[in-house]
Amino acid sequence: MAQYKAAVIGLGQIGLTYDFDPKREKPSSHVFAYHLNPRIELVAAVDVRADQYQALHKIAPSVNFYQSMVELLKNHSVDIISVCTPPVHHLSAIQYILQNTDTKIIFCEKPLVSCVDEANLLTQILQKGNRLLIPNLSRxxxxxxxxxxxxxxxxxxxxxxxxxxxxxxxxxxxxxxxxxxxxxxxxxxxxxxxxxxxxxxxxxxxxxxxxxxxxxxxxxxxxxxxxxxxxxxxxxxxxxxxxxxxxxxxxxxxxxxxxxxxxxxxxxxxxxxxxxxxxxxxSESNLGNAINHLVNILDGLEHPICTVEHGVYPLxxxxxxxxxxxxxxxxxxxxx
The missing domain is CATH 3.30.360.10 (Dihydrodipicolinate Reductase; domain 2)
Known part of the structure; x- marks a missing residue:
């Protein structure tokens, strides 16, 4: 069976550190969800804070760490990218990924963008291509x-x-x-x-x-x-x-x-x-289920149950x- 490569942009709570909370179900972060999935190789992650390098390697020791998304994407070609930065940075990250990579799925945290004007722009951008942007409306x-x-x-x-x-x-x-x-x-x-x-x-x-x-x-x-x-x-x-x-x-x-x-x-x-x-x-991991769903989409077995339209509607x-x-x-x- 095909093995897919993934990267995570942003190593805050949902990107990484929720899995250091002993009360949360595992996996509760994008990093750990990819790390545990047998069909996915998590190859790289990025955060502007240098000290997140040590936190990342506590969970996924072999994953490459960068402080620049541009540098990460120059060095790695991936099938799935998780965008876990603050919402104000989502649109620029999504635009860069679409313009400079062949990534098949962008898996983005909510809110999908920071305002309605950005939602309208994002919808126009995505109409020009055929790649998938899937919001993490986790429930x-x-x-x-x-x-x-x-x-x-x-x-x-x-x-x-x-x-x-x-x-x-x-x-x-x-x-x-x-x-x-x-x-x-x-x-x-x-x-x-x-x-x-x-x-x-x-x-x-x-x-x-x-x-x-x-x-x-x-x-x-x-x-x-x-x-x-x-x-x-x-x-x-x-x-x-x-x-x-x-x-x-x-x-x-x-x-x-x-x-x-x-x-x-x-x-x-x-x-x-x-x-x-x-x-x-x-007790079941919503993120673990989500990553299984992304794999099934890449395998051609399922259609997305969460779309851009669902992601911008709450805004x-x-x-x-x-x-x-x-x-x-x-x-x-x-x-x-």
Missing amino acids: RWNSGIQRVKAHIANGQYGELQKIHVKYTRGIHNTGSHIFDLLHWWGGQISEVQAIKKIKTSADYDSDPSYTFAFLIDKNILGFAEAFDDEQYYLFEIDLYFSKGKIEIRNSGDDVFYYQVGEHHLYTGFKSLYLERYENQLL YVAETIIRSFNNHCSKERVRL
């Missing part, structure tokens, strides 16, 4: 979250009617996952209304957090509430259907499925009863929430 790779999608698609719990979200850490950081999942499960968000701005640790990265209401395709009502992660971390989603409910808890580690039955207290009314639950879903929603807040919490249409 798409999780089998438990994929089962939630399947249950919604087959109508097992009836019509999706309302959505409640609780989150921390920014409408670009955590928001990328929220908006992608809502889009994947329910359809496009058509309208938003910011309600209040909340302080979180993402403020240090200029990524604001808002409590806001939203509407999906004119008939699914939603409410998202931001919390300060210095008090506690939250990522929870409740999906209310005409015939049941699905709860996403503990950052997606637990999923609870409820069905409708006769109310145990009141005649003529119905209530929700726990049907089943799945736990420890994050339009985030921009609209900011516009709503700046316009005295007005209702705003999401313009795609």
Whole structure:
């Protein structure tokens, strides 16, 4: 079977250092995910910080280290490149890779670019070629979250009617996952209304957090509430259907499925009863699953389940929430 070569641009948390956290599932970084995959040879990595050389070699001792992406790409021809730099550098890195290499897949961290203007430019650039840019909207790779999608698609719990979200850490950081999942499960968000701005640790990265209401395709009502992660971390989603409910808890580690039955207290009314639950879903590595998916794409066995369109969509929603807040919490249409 073919062996593919990979490189990683940026050795921060998701690029490398998450795998030094003993509580995280392994692999949790691009470096370790490539290093563990038997079909991939991780040949090189780059970071502007010279001290990341030692951290890299604790996990992957034989990988070549560079402080310049240009130098790395002069010395190595690779099939997959992971872009794990801060978002402000994503567009320039992607442009350089497309213009100067034959790399088949660019696997890019979220948010895909830093603003809507860059998203529009990126879409135009990619229309001129046939290479793949795949965003790492990581929950798409999780089998438990994929089962939630399947249950919604087959109508097992009836019509999706309302959505409640609780989150921390920014409408670009955590928001990328929220908006992608809502889009994947329910359809496009058509309208938003910011309600209040909340302080979180993402403020240090200029990524604001808002409590806001939203509407999906004119008939699914939603409410998202931001919390300060210095008090506690939250990522929870409740999906209310005409015939049941699905709860996403503990950052997606637990999923609870409820069905409708006769109310145990009141005649003529119905209530929700726990049907089943799945736990420890994050014990499987989302990044490990993603890299397996990239290999299958290169083998011609699968099509991408996450596209550029999915990657830029959250930016339009985030921009609209900011516009709503700046316009005295007005209702705003999401313009795609």
